[in-house]
Amino acid sequence: MVDHPAKKPPSRPIEGGLIVLAFALFALFMVAPAYYVFKGSFQSLSISIASGSAGWTLKNYFYIFSEGYHIYVINSFLVCLTATALACAISLFAAYALSRFRFRGRGLVFGAIMGGQLFPWIILINPIFILFARNGLVNSHLSMIFIYTAVITPFSVYLLVGYLTTIPKSLDEAAIMDGASRFKIVTQIIMPLIMPGLVATATYGFLQAWSEYLLALTLLSDESKKTLPLGLYQYFGEDTVNWGALMAGSAIATLPTLLLFLPLQKKLVSGLTQGAVK
Amino acid sequence: MLEKSLKLALAGLLLSSTVSMAAEINLQFRFNDPQHKEMRMALDEFEAANPGIKVDLKRIAWKDARDQLIRESAVGQGPDVVHSAFVWVQEFAQSGSLIPLEKLVGYSPFKHGFEDFVANDLTYFEGKPYGVPWTADTWSMIYNNNVMREAGITSKPTTWDEVLAASRIIKEKTGKIGYSFIGGVPESAFMVNYFLWSNGSTIVDDDGKGGFKIGTTKEQLVEAMEYYKTYLDEGLVPKSILSQSTAHDPSGLQPILDDKQAMAIVPIAVIRGLVEGYKASHPDKPMALDTGLTPQGRTKGLTHLGGRTLVINSATKHPKEAWLLLKHLISPAIMTKYYGNQMPATKSGLAAIKFASHEQGFANQFANHTRSWGPYSRGPAPIGQIRNVLARSFAAAISGQKSPEDAAESILKDIARMMDK
C-alpha cells in the first residue's frame, strides 16, 4: 500500500471521510439484520414465561427439525423446482415462436405476456381460491406447481426472448434446409446455445417461487403441504414467540437463495432492466 | 369449459398422489392449546386401547383456528376431530362443516347425557347441537400483590374507576404498570364487552320478539373506549399492548411475572401458567399472585362463560372412530391427567374441582359473575365478525387513529349491516 499509493488520493479529506462514513452506514444497514438473524439462530432467544439462558447453541436447529421443518424444505424444493422446470420448458418454446415467427396478433400475445409480469396476484386470490376449492385442488402440491408455473412464465418468456435475439436466424434456416423440424431446432440447436440464459432464467424463476407467500397462504392450510415461507412464519403463531427457532428457520430459508444469487447477480441485473432500457 | 379442462388436467395427475392409502384408519385431531406433549400421550393411550386406529396430532394457533376450519370445511377438508371455541360452533354448523350430535350419539351415547354439559346452548344451530363442550372457562382479574403493596394499595380496587385510580398511583409511586389490557385484534374485543356488560349494555341483545337488536349506544361505546384510551394517553400502559392480540401473548404476561405490573384480566389457563411461572422464577418466595372479580361499572362485573368444544368435521371419512376419539378425550380421567390446566365443561366435573387459595377469586367469578354469549351467537351476525369489527375499531380508537366517536359509529354501522343480513 505504501509504495503503491492510490492514483488519486482524496483531493478533499472531508469528502473522503464522508464517503467512508457513508460506506460504514451503508454496510451497517445492509448487513445488520442478516447478522442478527445468523447470530440469533445460535442463541437461546425464547421470550416466554420463565425464559431460558443465553449462550451459543445449536438447539434452535435441532428444535425446528424435530418440529418437522424439513417437511417445508422438501415441499418448497419439490414445488419450486418442478414449477421452474415446467415454466422454462413452455417459455422456451413460446419465446422461440415469438422471436422467429411473424403472425397476426403477435403484438397482442407479447403484450399479454408483458402484462403478466406486472400482474397483481392479490386481485386473483379470491377467484383462484374458489375455483380450486370447488374442484378439490386446495392443499395440493400439484396446484401449487401449476400456479407457480403461471407466476414464473411471463417473465421467463420475456428474458428468453432477449437471449434468443442474440442467436442468428441463419442457424435455423440452415437446419431447416437440412430437413430439421422446428421442435428439433429448439431442442437440439437452440437449447444448447442459450443454456447460460436458460440457467439464469430458471434461477430467477426459482427465486420467485421460493419466496412466494400470498398464494401459498391462500391455497395451503395442511401442515404437511406447506412451503417454507408459510411454515416459517408459523413460529409467530404459537403462544410464545420462539425467536431462536424463527432465526434458525430464516437462515435455512435464505441459504439457497444466497447461494444462487452469488454467481448470477450480474446476469440477473442485465436481464431485468437492460432489455427495457436499451 | 375452461374450469372443466383445468379440473381434468389436474385431477388426473392428482389421482396418482392419493392412491397410496394404508389399510389402517388414520384420524387427525387438531388441538390448539400449548399442551401438545400431554395431548400426544392422551392420544397414545387411545391408540393402545383401539388397535388399528392411528391419530395424528395437528396444531394451529388459536388466532388462526377459526379461519382455518371455515376455509377447510368449505371445501370438504380438514382434520376429523377439531378443537373449537364455544362460539364458533354455530358458524361452522351454518357452513355445513360439522356432523350433528344426534347422528353421532347413535354410535354410542353420553354417560350422563348431553344435559350434563355447561353452556351447551352455544352448540345449537337450527335446533340441533353440533359440538361437545370440552373445557369451561372464564376470565377473571389477576393481581400481583407485591406491586400493589409497593404502591401502598392495601385493598383491591373493585370498580373500573378504582382500577384506574390505583393504576395512576402505581405509576406515580413505583413507575410500574397498574392495570393493563389487550389492545390488539382480536381479543381486545373481550375488553370492550366486559366494560359494556358491567355497565348494563351489550352489543347484541334479544329484542323480546324472537329477533335481535343492538343493545348498546354510541355513548356507551364511546365511554368504554375513552376509559381504555385514558391508560394509553396517560402513559399508564406501554404502547406495545396495541400489538398484543391474545391473553397468551408473552409481552403482556412477562411484566406480571417480573413484579412490574399489578393487574390484568386473563383466562384460567393463563392464571395457572403465570402461577407456575412465578413459582419457577421466585423459588422460596411466597406466592404474590392472586385472583379476584372483574371490576364493576354501574352494574356488577361480568365475563363470558366460554371454553372449548370438540367438533367432528363433516368431511371425515371415519365418523364412528372420530366419535370414539372425541369421547376418549372428554373422559374425566384423560382430562385430569393430560389437560389439568383447564376445567371440564360438565356439571359433574366442575362440582368435583378444588380451587387453590389464589384461585378463589376466579372461582367466584366463574360461579357468580359470568354470562353466556347467548344472543351474540344466536343472532344473525356471525360472532367472529362481531369480534373483528369490535376489536379493530377499539384498537383504532385507543391508539388515536380514530376518535372514539368515529370508532363507535363505525362499530354500530358494521354491526347493523351484519344484522340486516
Added chain:
Amino acid sequence: MKTYSAQAQERFSAFFMLFPTFFVIISFYFYPALYNLELSFTDMEFTQLRTGGDWVGFENYIEFFTSNDSFNVAFNTVFWLTAVSVTLRLFLGLLFALLLNSKMLSSLKLSTLSRLFLLVPWATPPVVSVIAWRWMLEPIGGPVNEFLLYTGIISEAISFTADLATVWPTIVTIMVWNTTPLVAVSLLASLQTIPDDQIEAASLDGATRWQQFRFVTLPYLMPTLSVLCLMSIIWTFNNFIYVWLTTLAGPGTYTNVMATEVYMKAFVDLRLGYSSAVGVSMAIILAAFGALYFRVVGLSRMQDKVG
C-alpha cells in the same frame, strides 16, 4: 403447393409452441380475472362457497367508495406504501450506486465487498426480511431497543410496530431494505456505461461536482431510473406481504392497505364478494400505471427487440 404447405407447417409449429404458455395465461390470469369481476357484483360469503352468492349490482363498490375506512386504506396505499417507499428506494438506490461507483471506494478495495453487502438483503426472501426486522425492533431483547436504551437515547423501549408514530416508518424501512439493492445494482450497471471522457470533459469545463452529476450523470441514468420507478410503483402498490406480516394491518386498521383489505375482507371477514370489488378497484388504478409503463418502455420497442 410446396411453399403453401411449408407455411402451414410453420403456422402449426408456432401454434403448438405458443399454446402451453397461452393456456397458462388464459386459465390463470384472464379467466380468474373475469370471474373476479363477476364475484365483485355478488354478496358471496365463504359459507356459500358451494352455492355461490346473489347478484347485488354495484352495492359492494358503493360500500367501498363511501366507507370512511376506505379513505384511510387508499391514503395508506398511495402515500406510505407506494409514494414514500418508492421515493426512498430510488433515492437510496441512487446514493448506494454512486457510493459504490466512487473511485475512493475502489481505491480502498471495497468494491467487491460492498457488492456482496448489497446482495444480502436482495437474496433475503420477504418473509425472512420481516422476521429479521421484527427481531431487530422487538421491544424486549431486540438489538435496536437494547442499543437505544444502553446509550440512554431513550428510557423506555419503543414498540415500533404498535406505536402509531413508528409503525409506518418501520414497514417502509423493511421494504426499502429488502428492495433497494435491485435498484442500486441496476443503476450501478448504468453508471458504468457512462464514458469517462464525458465526465472529464465536464470537469475540464469547470463544472462542479453537482453540475457534473446534474448534467452528465443524471441524464444517463434517467431511462433506467424511470423504468425502475414505474416497475417499483406497480410492484409496491399491490404488495401484501410486508404490511401483513409486520402488523396484520394494525394496530386496529392503522396500516391497512388495499392489498391487505382484499385479503382481510375475503379470508378473515369471509366476504368474498366485497373483497373482489376492492380487488377490481385496485386493478383499475394499476391498469393506469401499467399503461404508463408500456408507454415509457414502449411496446413497439419491445417488439423491435423481438426482431
